[in-house]
Amino acid sequence: MNHELRIYNSLTNKKEIFKELIPGKVGIYVCGPTVYSSSHMGHARSAIVFDLIIRFLKFVGYQTKYVRNFTDVDDKIIAKAAEEGIAVEKIANKYKLEYLEDVKNLGCLSPDFQPCVSENINEIIELIKKIIASGYGYVVAGEVYYNISKFSDYGKLSNQSTDSMLSHTRLEINPNKKNDLDFALWKSSKEGDPSWNSPWGKGRPGWHIECSSMSTKYLGETFDIHGGGRDLIFPHHENEIAQSECTSNEKFANYWIHNGLININKEKMSKSIGNIVNIQDALKIWNKNIIKIFFLTHHYRTPVDLSSEKLKEIKKTLIKIKKKISDTKNIRERKMDDFRKLWINAMRDDFNSAKAFGYYFKYINERALTKSNIDLIEEFEITMGIFGWRNEINDDTSSEESFEQKFDQERIQKIILERNMARQIKNWKKADDLRLQAEELGIELIDTKNGTSWKRK
RNA sequence: GGCGGUGUAGCCAAGUGGUAAGGCGCCGGUCUGCAAAACCGUUAUACCCCGGUUCGAAUCCGGGCACCGCCUCCA
Numbered sequence: 058m059n060h061e062l063r064i065y066n067s068l069t070n071k072k073e074i075f076k077e078l079i080p081g082k083v084g085i086y087v088c089g090p091t092v093y094s095s096s097h098m099g100h101a102r103s104a105i106v107f108d109l110i111i112r113f114l115k116f117v118g119y120q121t122k123y124v125r126n127f128t129d130v131d132d133k134i135i136a137k138a139a140e141e142g143i144a145v146e147k148i149a150n151k152y153k154l155e156y157l158e159d160v161k162n163l164g165c166l167s168p169d170f171q172p173c174v175s176e177n178i179n180e181i182i183e184l185i186k187k188i189i190a191s192g193y194g195y196v197v198a199g200e201v202y203y204n205i206s207k208f209s210d211y212g213k214l215s216n217q218s219t220d221s222m223l224s225h226t227r228l229e230i231n232p233n234k235k236n237d238l239d240f241a242l243w244k245s246s247k248e249g250d251p252s253w254n255s256p257w258g259k260g261r262p263g264w265h266i267e268c269s270s271m272s273t274k275y276l277g278e279t280f281d282i283h284g285g286g287r288d289l290i291f292p293h294h295e296n297e298i299a300q301s302e303c304t305s306n307e308k309f310a311n312y313w314i315h316n317g318l319i320n321i322n323k324e325k326m327s328k329s330i331g332n333i334v335n336i337q338d339a340l341k342i343w344n345k346n347i348i349k350i351f352f353l354t355h356h357y358r359t360p361v362d363l364s365s366e367k368l369k370e371i372k373k374t375l376i377k378i379k380k381k382i383s384d385t386k387n388i389r390e391r392k393m394d395d396f397r398k399l400w401i402n403a404m405r406d407d408f409n410s411a412k413a414f415g416y417y418f419k420y421i422n423e424r425a426l427t428k429s430n431i432d433l434i435e436e437f438e439i440t441m442g443i444f445g446w447r448n449e450i451n452d453d454t455s456s457e458e459s460f461e462q463k464f465d466q467e468r469i470q471k472i473i474l475e476r477n478m479a480r481q482i483k484n485w486k487k488a489d490d491l492r493l494q495a496e497e498l499g500i501e502l503i504d505t506k507n508g509t510s511w512k513r514k
Numbered sequence: 515g516g517c518g519g520u521g522u523a524g525c526c527a528a529g530u531g532g533u534a535a536g537g538c539g540c541c542g543g544u545c546u547g548c549a550a551a552a553c554c555g556u557u558a559u560a561c562c563c564c565g566g567u568u569c570g571a572a573u574c575c576g577g578g579c580a581c582c583g584c585c586u587c588c589a
Binding site for chain 2: 091212215327483
């Protein structure tokens with residue numbers, strides 16, 4: 058059996074055998090949110106994917122050091138603060154706390170470190186000084202830019218030549234820049250903006266530099282894994298590499314892991330379309346495990362289409378599975394290779410949780426469950442970060458309660474009463490007519506020993 | 515235009531050389547006054563198209579086509 062862990066490295070666009078820098082230890086840095094609005098399902102996916110990766114790395118015996126930052130100094134936050142007439146720090150703090158609450162509510166493990174830009178200004182200034190001293194940065198009118206033409210590897214992550222990047226750019230020409238692709242390391246700030254003193258005047262860090270600085274601070278100049286959403290490959294991660302490698306002369310991150318983005322009902326989730334789904338709103342309707350399992354039944358690199366229909370499907374599956382697990386009789390035993398070995402191997406191959414869940418569903422469906430089988434199932438659930446879901450997911454359509462309350466309760470009760478009277482005297486024609494009436498209201502009647510209940514159709 | 519990704523049943527989704535996991539749905543059966551739930555069973559001669567390599571390809575190579583993402587600070 059092959060015990061190696063294989064990871065798709067966005068830097069080489071290949072699956073590679075994972076080799077850690079220090080035996081038994083893994084350092085991982087993931088780009089967290091810019092805190093200027095409530096976090097959405099894209100953030101959720103990223104948090105869930107990297108939570109899975111951390112859990113699995115721990116499971117196979119690695120000691121992990123997991124760092125996820127907050128970008129709390131940024132143009133977007135400043136703009137939002139101006140729009141709402143609230144202090145920049147308050148906006149940043151509000152959304153930072155919200156994010157922490159959201160990922161906690163999703164049942165994700167906390168990173169070991171969650172640094173903020175505002176708390177690392179000195180480190181950032183020192184790094185910018187080093188970049189200037191190495192000849193890669195230049196100062197113009199109180200601002201510092203990175204000179205990409207000096208860094209010969211520029212474009213190695215996104216696989217682009219600087220020429221081709223320029224050929225189709227929407228970039229506005231900035232006369233202060235030596236090259237159009239140069240980016241700001243330090244920006245001078247307008248009156249009222251958050252600002253710090255620096256050798257170049259009052260200002261604040263540009264986007265990108267914080268991640269170079271903070272990853273190095275916690276993990277060293279070279280570390281094992283750098284993660285984030287696919288959309289960050291260019292320019293953000295490309296620029297991080299340029300900033301870090303020009304001063305260290307070392308490779309920045311050995312493996313780059315990028316999770317796929319999400320669509321909502323087949324459309325790109327975006328502000329302009331107005332279809333952003335917040336984590337908070339999703340959690341009001343769906344149990345966290347449904348959301349997690351939805352994401353985990355897709356491979357982390359593929360784009361995913363999110364819709365309530367798909368979440369309902371997951372819920373249905375889970376309710377069935379839950380009943381299977383509690384029913385130890387009545388299940389036919391079939392041949393299946395070692396479940397534990399199968400799912401671990403799936404996960405060793407670029408964290409293929411979708412495949413692993415296939416085995417999980419199959420195993421539960423085809424096993425007479427014994428104590429040891431349950432132990433195996435629970436081991437899987439713990440590693441995937443869904444342990445306890447069976448106590449949290451009910452088949453009482455509770456997730457649709459808010460929807461159901463909009464129905465005319467009185468009228469439904471009247472139909473049920475009338476129909477049951479008809480059923481007692483075996484007037485089936487009338488009973489069926491009343492069932493149809495209920496269906497026209499969009500609900501379905503369910504007869505049980507304990508009476509008649511109903512649910513949304 | 516450049517770079518990257520994707521294309522597998524009605525829908526979703528695994529599968530990197532050995533003859534198509536899993537889920538939802540559909541259909542049939544048991545059960546039920548009828549339904550629902552549950553349970554049992556069925557459901558891709560076939561993996562966008564055309565060539566090639568191979569004893570053998572969804573999987574590798576070449577050429578197309580289609581869709582999606584990124585291409586600088588939120589557009």
